[in-house]
Amino acid sequence: MHNDIDHVLLDEGTILRRLDGMARDITRDYEGRMPTIVCILHGGIILMADLLRRVELPLLIETISVSSYHGGVESSGVITFHQKGLPDLKGKHVILLDDILDTGRTLAAISRRFTEEAGAASVKLCVLLRKVKDRACAVEADYVGFDIGDEFVVGYGLDYQGQYRNLPYIGVLKPEAISRLA
Numbered sequence: 001m002h003n004d005i006d007h008v009l010l011d012e013g014t015i016l017r018r019l020d021g022m023a024r025d026i027t028r029d030y031e032g033r034m035p036t037i038v039c040i041l042h043g044g045i046i047l048m049a050d051l052l053r054r055v056e057l058p059l060l061i062e063t064i065s066v067s068s069y070h071g072g073v074e075s076s077g078v079i080t081f082h083q084k085g086l087p088d089l090k091g092k093h094v095i096l097l098d099d100i101l102d103t104g105r106t107l108a109a110i111s112r113r114f115t116e117e118a119g120a121a122s123v124k125l126c127v128l129l130r131k132v133k134d135r136a137c138a139v140e141a142d143y144v145g146f147d148i149g150d151e152f153v154v155g156y157g158l159d160y161q162g163q164y165r166n167l168p169y170i171g172v173l174k175p176e177a178i179s180r181l182a
């Protein structure tokens with residue numbers, strides 16, 4: 001697994017130190033309230049586990065399963081919701097957690113449905129990574145771990161063909177690993 005990585009972009013210690021700061025911001029912003037954290041599967045799971053253990057608030061956890069990549073290294077532009085209903089979010093203050101903000105389509109589609117259909121009182125967006133690029137959808141994240149360049153990365157929840165999510169760091173794949181699994 002590690003042999004497929006060309007170089008590490010963010011090591012584990014760097015990520016965890018940043019999570020301390022993000023968790024402090026969330027704890028401060030939601031003081032006196034009980035936010036509902038909605039983790040976007042599967043990419044958000046590692047971030048959720050590490051970030052939420054640092055947040056010092058009562059909170060609720062929900063998950064939502066969507067896909068936009070369908071296996072490749074480019075967003076397909078189509079967001080597929082894998083379950084029929086939405087979590088019960090009526091009047092709730094929601095923090096939507098995802099691994100990465102890329103084109104913005106995923107977070108735009110989900111936050112629109114949470115507000116318009118599920119009746120959430122507020123929806124904020126939290127991502128570990130934000131790609132610096134022009135986005136297809138104008139989406140602003142409220143909590144961001146790191147800005148990165150517009151390149152394909154894996155690890156810490158992010159996958160290629162379903163693999164590499166359990167790498168404890170964020171790295172860039174070797175071209176031969178990409179073509180081997182394509």
Ligand code: IMP
Pocket residue numbers: 043068069075098099100101102103104105106107151152153154158159160
């Ligand atoms: P968006 O809808 O284009 O913003 O894409 C969001 C989803 O695409 C993320 O939740 C990831 O699952 C996936 N994604 C975007 N960039 C990368 C990447 O560099 N590596 C792995 N997955 C990515």
Ligand code: MG
Pocket residue numbers: 040041042043044098099
């Ligand atoms: Mg994802």
